[in-house]
Amino acid sequence: MSLNLLTDIAGLRVGHATDLALGSGATAIVFDRPVTAAVHVSGGAPGTRDTDLLRTDMTVEQVDAIVLSGGSTFGLDAAGGVQAALREDGRGTMFGSIAIPLAPQAILFDLLNGGNKDWGRFSPYRTLGYEAARAASEGVFALGSVGAGTGATTATVKGGLGSASAVTRHGHTVAAIVAVNAVGSPLVGDGPWFWAAPFEQGEEFGGLGLPPRFLPEHQLSRLKGQAGTATTIGLVVTDAALSKAQARRLAIMADDGLARAILPAHAPTDGDTVFAAATAARPMANPIAELTELGHVATQVMARAVAKGVYHAQALPWAGAQASWGSRFGPNQPTS
Template sequence: MINDRQGKESIIVSIPGLKIGHAEDQKNQTGVSVFLFDEPATCGYHLCGSAPALRDVQVLDLDTCVNEVHGLALTGGSAFGLDITSGVMQWLEEQGKGLQTPHRQIPLVPTAAIYDFDSGQAVAPTPELAYQACESASGDYQYGRVGAGFGASAGKAWQDATPTRTGIGLSVIQTGDNRIVSVAVVNAVGDIYQENQIIAGAKDNQGSFINLEKKISQGDFNIELSPNQNTVLVANFIDGALPVKELAIISKMTTAGMARAIRPSFTSFDGDIVFTAAVGKKALSDADTMRLGTACALNVEQAIINSVR
């Protein structure tokens, strides 16, 4: 049994050109989150986990000829959940959005999934649910137990322990003239920390936190882990224009905030990934990368905390 959390919150500070939508299958304890761009965006990523479930992420590689995406999607359902991409693509095509080819527009929607079958009935979200999330997308950014975070939990490394229900966290930060929205779907092996204190994670039968970092580092093993069943999905959205190479560097820098908030992190049992998309028109220089990467790390740390608050 997982310690439960309820409800959702929203934030009214948005980024022009970015809409976020969620949809849930409450019966099967899973869901979908979509991030839709008014105009094609550039996007980079950093893969920092060892058990990812991904679709169309390779289009973001530095050696590809494609330099735009039209949305991002995060989902439950592990590899089965990646089918939701077709629902997002259908919605985007109906809006006339996609990579123009001689025969048809092709929406490009990199997608990543968490394993949440331990939460419900081991049923993945559907393309229809993703289409519903697109229909609901707006500048009113919701977070909490919604969308792809509906079946998420943290602190799943200890045998006979009870994980804590998490969700999808969101945070906004202003750095110079740039606003950054960061989102985190927290389905982690490790515990969640705020100011060096555990706020969510594995609990013993007395309801006390076990402190996985301490136990594991001291060799006090009572671990029951399976690969491919734990993942933290992160996405940053910056209201500026940057090339893919700089966005990949910012994604890598973001992992510092993840490591501060989740312990242990980036294990061989996690499938963590960070996306960073530039959704604005104001050109930014390479010199801005350090500033934006540092800000993203701080923002993602807070988003992870907000996934359990």
């Protein structure tokens, strides 16, 4: 039975570490065995670790995990925590007697959301990364204000962590996970409608569809007031067998899902980054046709994941925190 989550892909586990007092967290996606991976960076202010390894002209083909975290560049310590957990488990490529696990990472900026960031000499993100890796499991995982989405915000409502999945016409499963901290807005106008509404499955993010008609004010830009407090980061995974170059193409097409769910996306102060990974459980008979379909579906599941992350988010527990979609438009709330 489909969970409509990243864990619909066999061979991976997802774990969160959430610190509500800090107003931040980390999410680890741990693969049971190394997977082919690539990345596409489209934002103007990215923060990443080991993404150069994923370029198609680089030697490394496979990774053990992908890490998503808050904390801006302080949050890049989270990958070290995930790497430590993987090494304890005996994971990694052997260089002589030393195993080196690979866990590329992207971060988002959530340092000005009101949480207690006075952590002393060393940031807490290495510990958060380790805890996220140790919490990683199969099956259902939480969405909204958890893990890397804990402190996320958008221009209009609280951001969060979302996930969605689908199956292509060729039978390949494609799934996405994303932490939505955009400089722009996931909502049409001031809401309640989501830009991702055309791709919604059932009522996974409210079932409200689009407004009866589009007005000029719906298309005006809605931006965060604080420059640099943005970035949407995510991962799309498929069970298809892909080369590194094919995975890179999948990441590029999945990144289009951000642009279909957030307006504007890929702004100068966004660090939008999308990873792609392939577990290679199912071969492709017609690579061009099947990769095109994989990308088509990846665009949609990424857009849906964005909306689900916002839909499930909750306001952080202090006065003045950004309101959530649910508190503004959920049951018994006005919708106009």
